[in-house]
Amino acid sequence: MLDLHKDIFTQRQTMERTDFECYHYLDVVPPEVDFHEHAFYEIFFFLSGEVSYSIEGRTYQLRPGDILLTDNRDIHKPDIRKGRPYERFVIWIHPDFLAQTAGKGADLTACFTDASQKKYKLIRPESNVLSRLKGICEKMLHSRDEEEFGSGTLSAIYLLEFLVYLNRAYFATPDAIRKDVTENEKINEVVAYINDYFSDNLTLDRLADVFFISKSYLAHQFKLYTGLTLYQFIIKKRLTVARNMLCEGVPVMTACMQCGFNDYSNFIKAFKREFGRNPKEFIRKK
Template identity: 35%
Template sequence: MGKYTAVPDLITTDFIVKYRTPTDENPYIMVNSHYHEDNYEIFYLIDGERYYFLKDRTYHIKKGDLVLIDRNEIHKSSHVKSHRHKRVLVQFKPDFLNEINKADSSINLFSCFTGEQKILRLDFKEQEIIEELFAKMYHEQTNRQKGFELINKIKLTDMLLYINRIAGAKSSFKFDHPDSLHEKISEVVKYLNDNYAENINLRKISEHFYISPNYLCKIFREVT
């Protein structure tokens, strides 16, 4: 419990856009929570719904929700009722935009990844803008015509600037826990994070939360 997998960072490129459309017949199952040591990730749900475990709690995300995942941040996506959904994500290393990020000292493009609002619920107009930027970046990545990498740096910069602008306006939006089970696991994870320097074992955690060790392990595996 509390052990997570470090997924290898981008190896052959500093930037990648990936679409995926799982179905109940051909599901995509993320077995373990994981983190990336040296790349940021922006996850966008085009259609459907998912549970998204991020850092220390689970969110019930829906069509039009955007997830901002910082480096070394624990995360995992799982199905709600059906595996059917459509999502797109972009992963990139800081080096991909470092020169652009240094161009204006008043702006930090990466600040949206460290803010309090990590899940953004976009309205229809915002969805259109984000989806168009993803589509253009994917088109450039796929066709690889002259200057495609520069264009994707510009498009990703556009996306990050836009996200940073709208994130502040959405800071008051609060996501409820999907249910009491997810809320309890969130409390356990926060307890582990707050006391990581101490020698904490399963028995001590079980006693603290008045939950049997076996049941605690079971629900922890299910959620995280």
């Protein structure tokens, strides 16, 4: 096993590179991480600790070796309990870089695409694949920290290798692990509806009518399973989609209107609160 230093965890949720980043974190004191979303794809490779992870209304009870996939629309948050060191590998991949891998033989985006469609994000690799994935992460980090010729290229090659075995593990993961997921089918339906119709005038009254449930039941159950109020979730979802549109070059006003914000100034204020930056800073330069 390679002798790797551990990275210092920060609350940063933006990439510094334009392709991918890989980190190895170990925290003795659990960090406080709030609900967040980011403009890239994340592979969360859990190594140790006492952690459950909430993603879009589903809560995953993690075991060492579990892997979670999140895309650039998922609202998520770890619940890290005290008592054991919290260790994990984290890989961030820019959507453009991930898309480029799709044309190189096997579609390495397949696990992300399938997980997004099924809204089920957990991978539990078998022991032999788990050891291989850990080893590749270690080599990727070692190459990242080297300054020798071709280290960056070598690190990218290791990432592609990792994605091959990640896809194999994803499609081999048995349905039986769903017992470690806490979810509510009705709330899953509400979350899916919000994802599809986020730009509509979504209110507690309307959603209660659509799903034939009482407003009080919906409000309580939604907060229980997602960790956010209905209003908080809708606003975060609209802002997330707006940010992704900006990253694709869509003008600020267009993103504002198409994501259900009828007041431009309120959109700007909410956007800066959520992401700490002005919307124009996210627009891709053509």
